[in-house]
Amino acid sequence: MSAPTDLPIESLLGEISETLRAEKRLVLAAPPGAGKTTRVPLALAGLIDGFQPLEGRILMLEPRRLAARMAADRMAATLGERTGGRIGLSTRIERKVSKDTVVEVITDGLFVRRLLADPALEGVACVIFDEIHERSLNVDLGLALAMEAQSVFREDLHVLAMSATLDTGKFAGVMGAPVIESEGRQFPxxxxxxxxxxxxxxxxxxxxxxxxxxxxxxxxxxxxxxxxxxxxxxxxxxxxxxxxxxxxxxxxxxxxxxxxxxxxxxxxxxxxxxxxxxxxxxxxxxxxxxxxxxxxxxxxxxxxxxxxxxxxxxxxxxxxxxxxxxxxxxxxxxxxxxxxxxxxxxxxxxxxxxxxLNADLSGLLLSLAEWGESDPARLTWLDAPPPGRIKAAREALLAYGALDETGNLTPRGKEMAKLPLDPKWASLIAAAENDGERALASEIAALASEAGIGGQSASLVDRLEGFRRDNGQRAKALKRQAERWSNGAKPSADAATFLARSWPGQIARRRDGSQTSYLLANGRAGELPADTALSKSDWLVVVDMVGAAGRARITLACPVSEADVLRISPPQTDEWAVFDPSTRSFKARRVKAVGKIVLSETPLPQPSGEVARDAFLVFVRENGLNEAGLGDAARPILARLKLLNGAFGEEWPPITEDQLIETVDEWLAPILGSKAFQFPSDGAASNAIRQSLGWPKAQEIEDLAPSSIELPSGRKAEVDYLSENAPLIEARAQELYGLTRQPAIAGGRVPVTLQLTSPAGRPIAVTKDISGFWSGGYWDMAKDMRAQYPKHDWPDDPAKAKPHVGMTKKRLKGGD
The missing domain is CATH 3.40.50.300 (P-loop containing nucleotide triphosphate hydrolases)
Structure with a gap:
């Protein structure tokens, strides 16, 4: 048994244990140094004097391997043991667990794999999410699945979220859990x-x-x-x-x-x-x-x-x-x-x-498909995965052959799901047609998914040789893992042809006039390091690259012959088009190409409607709404949604321009013409964005954040949502006479700023309190206006005067 310590968390261990037993879910806030990582699991396992154990193993998730190993070693040391006894450790490349283990420290990705294999978590009493504030993708996924497992399979399962911050309201609200806070111990x-x-x-x-x-x-x-x-x-x-x-x-x-x-x-x-x-x-x-x-x-x-x-x-x-x-x-x-x-x-x-919110979600979507859930929205999330990124992930998994059109796992997808790898690397192993190819794919996946293994060369050949020579602890663990993935087979395939067949979109050819720039068959582009021998090859298969579109660096590639490329990916002849924003027209051509790599081409006078639509959508995705001429239509709608989010919270989640770009196929494509291409007007584009919100939000946005408001004069004035004083209405002073209450939108929660103008249309006053303005600032303004515009109406009591659209005093009295 571990003896008590003077760590700040010690005084709360009893309350933590009792509350968790009673409520089954708990959020613990304790700053760094409080002792939560090393003392709470021991208390729940009954390894501290005076504490009764929960019935089953305690799993504690750590988002990083180093933190997991250090936590396990420190807890074991307090018991006078080595890791692997009552305190166990499981990471992707290291496992120290025995029949005596009662507390197992596990990395978040490995926990997700275990939960997918055993949704009921048999033999587990409690899952602790340590350092949950770091919000890794696997932590969010693991928590969502653990809460569902608790609701469906294991009502007796305990779930504890531990955070190093005191901002625990969000965690507690989503989990429906009480909060215990530790003050910690912090010196000045x-x-x-x-x-x-x-x-x-x-x-x-x-x-x-x-x-x-x-x-x-x-x-x-x-x-x-x-x-x-x-x-x-x-x-x-x-x-x-x-x-x-x-x-x-x-x-x-x-x-x-x-x-x-x-x-x-x-x-x-x-x-x-x-x-x-x-x-x-x-x-x-x-x-x-x-x-x-x-x-x-x-x-x-x-x-x-x-x-x-x-x-x-x-x-x-x-x-x-x-x-x-x-x-x-x-x-x-x-x-x-x-x-x-x-x-x-x-x-x-x-x-x-x-x-x-920012990651590639293909791995998350693959895990959900294995869980049996095709719609992420049906799970409870700390932050829901963005629909645009889920759509991109689904498209990637379809391209890998992991999902069918209904969103269910294919046989290849089931094989990929068993591997503790990013879907990209899992798809490579699943694409192997024999044992030799599978062994090669396993080696490539092992070295490419672990930083620094096999050296720093961009050449896959060099990296494989370096990996095979490396006898370090990390390399040995990865080699054992690769052998398990390949069932002990030895690599015997040609890397270039295997990769080209498995990933035809990753085939690349050097661009004309460049020594280091390559265009990939999938349309992306990448730069090789200037000093690499790979640049001597006209054709490559790109294994990995990093960086933003237009600035991506090829970090791992393999040379391939042109003959092999043309044999594996025979050229296709198609019609292509590119949108030119300066002329708002298209340049069309008929091309013979391997994917997007053009081998020959012939100009065409104009593209078909379908090809033009595709080209315009590609331009929007790559260059943004403004460059495509859609910025003026989108910005007011986005500003209105942001305002409603501020007024109503998550009931009205804001949409960003990036999200609109990710979903152009859904809201923009339908208005580009059914046969011939039709460039969208600002009104059509704005309405399409509004309709993309779905019913009834599309109507509610017009009710809660209207595009115009009727003035006392009867004129409808446009609401400016882009002004620094937004929402703002501009009107002549005479149009507002008789108005005693400030206009408001969003169900009365947001006042509308009024910008009063002179008869010449120049701004003369701004107010968010029209009643106070009439009895105060109006007098100085009216004095100046009477001198400049004596023919116009500047009454002594504007709050009771009749509003009108800027008529002169003579016309108001019925004169000519």
Missing amino acids: VETKYLGRTRDRIEDQMAGAIEKAARAESGSILAFLPGAGEIRRTADRLSSLPANISVHPLFGALSPREQDDAVKPAPEGRRKIVLATDIAESALTIDGVHVVVDSGLARVPEFEPASGTSVLRTIRAARANVDQRRGRAGRLGPGVCYRLWDEEETRGLIAAPAPEI
């Missing part, structure tokens, strides 16, 4: 702002770290966005005192290197740990009293237009930088150096966007 942290310069981030960080090392005592934890910046910063720290060592810390390092970074510095020595956001909340690094924060984060974002994930370096959210700062005060008073100015902190977004 002094914050020093160093400002930001135009120097490379590595130079700025190295300077800040050296400054902190001279001015402070204790070890230093420095946050950088990625492994590249970490390595370059380490190179710049070569002149530190002999008693200070530098340790990188990121996911692709070996367990030994990660352990070296986390363990305490030897007596009389200090350490500098250069870490990604992996060290924000889940890990405790002993001896750290100083944090140096770059203020940057690297986040993946899937681009449906390019079919690739882009790693974007962005400003870290306020929640993230607060957690980083807190690392300096976990063991005692500390100092945090920030590489920005203090006022910039107020402009940071509150929290990072959940991965489910």
Whole structure:
């Protein structure tokens, strides 16, 4: 049994255990350092003196392998054991579990696989979602499935969500769970702002770290966005005192290197740990009293237009930088150096966007199909997956042959679903026609889905050779995994022809006049590194690439001969068209091509209606609404939806321009003409967007956020939703006479700004309180107006005067 500790969570363990037993669902908020990760599972398993165990195994999910391993090792150590006994560990490349295991720490992706294989989770008493605030895609999916499993199969299953933030209202509301909060234990942290310069981030960080090392005592934890910046910063720290060592810390390092970074510095020595956001909340690094924060984060974002994930370096959210700062005060008073100015902190977004809103959702959709659910909307989500991304995911799975037209798994899809891989790599293994091809596909999937395996070359041939030579711990684990996927077979296929047959859309040819730029058969484009031998080949099969459309980098490819390409993918002759926005017309041609790779072409006078529609939709998807001439139609509708979201909340979710672009086939295609192509008017496009909301929202938007409002004069005035004072109406002062209550929309929740104009149409006043204006500001305005426009009506009591459309006093009296 584990003895009590002085960790802040200790006093709440009894309440946590009792509440979870009674309610079956619970949200626990405890800041980093409170002890929730290592003490709560032990209490629920009865491994702390005085606590009765739940009947069954405790599964604790961690979103990162490093955090999972560290948590398991730390809990085992408190019991005087090694991981693999009562405390177990399961990750994709490491499993230490025995018949004695009662607490199993598991990565989120592996948990989803286990839940799909066993929806009732036989033998499991409780599922703990640790660090749920990180909101990885698998965490969101795992929670949705676990709650459904609890409702349908296992009413006795306990679900506990643990967050390092105190903003738990959303989690509790979605889960229908009570909240317990721990104050944690945080020592004071002094914050020093160093400002930001135009120097490379590595130079700025190295300077800040050296400054902190001279001015402070204790070890230093420095946050950088990625492994590249970490390595370059380490190179710049070569002149530190002999008693200070530098340790990188990121996911692709070996367990030994990660352990070296986390363990305490030897007596009389200090350490500098250069870490990604992996060290924000889940890990405790002993001896750290100083944090140096770059203020940057690297986040993946899937681009449906390019079919690739882009790693974007962005400003870290306020929640993230607060957690980083807190690392300096976990063991005692500390100092945090920030590489920005203090006022910039107020402009940071509150929290990072959940991965489910920006990720490739093909893996999620494949998992749901295996679960037996074709409609994600029927599950309970922290944030529902966006319909546009679900549509793109469904199209990708159809292309892989994983789903049929009804959304059910095909035999290939069932085979893909059994593999703990992204659908892209699973589809490659499932496409193999013999044991030798399956073994080759398994090797490719293993090395390509794990960063740094087999070297850094863009050549698949080089990477495979490097992978086969690598005898490191991580490589050995991946080789064993690849052998399991291939049932122990040995690779004996030709990589180029196998890949070309499996992924014909990934065949690429060098563009004319370029040494490094290639066009893929699927229409995407990519650049090879300038120094790679691959650029000598006219034809490639692209295995992997990253980056946004038009700027994608080919990171892994294999040369293939033209003869093999033409044999595997015989050219097709089709009619093509490209939309020219400058002339609002199309350039058409008849082409002979392998996919989008043109081998020969002949000009045509004009395209057919269907080809023109497809070309216009492609242009919109690649260039946006504004370039296509649809921006003026879309912006007011989007602004109205944003206003209603502010007034009514999730009842009216806002739509972004990106979402409209993703769904152009649904709302725009139907108005482009049934036979001949017809360019949409602003009115038609605006109405199409409105109708895409579905009934009754399409009508309600006009009622709650109308395009015009009738004035006291009887004229209907257009409502401007794009003004900085929106919603705004512009009217001559005389049209508003007699108006004593400010107009409002959204069921009276949002007042309409009134911009009064002179008889010449020039703005003379703006008000959101017309009654107060008539009795106050009107008098000074009327005095000036009587001097400039003496023939017009400027009554002493405008609140009781008769409104009219700017007539002169003579016409009001019935004169000529």
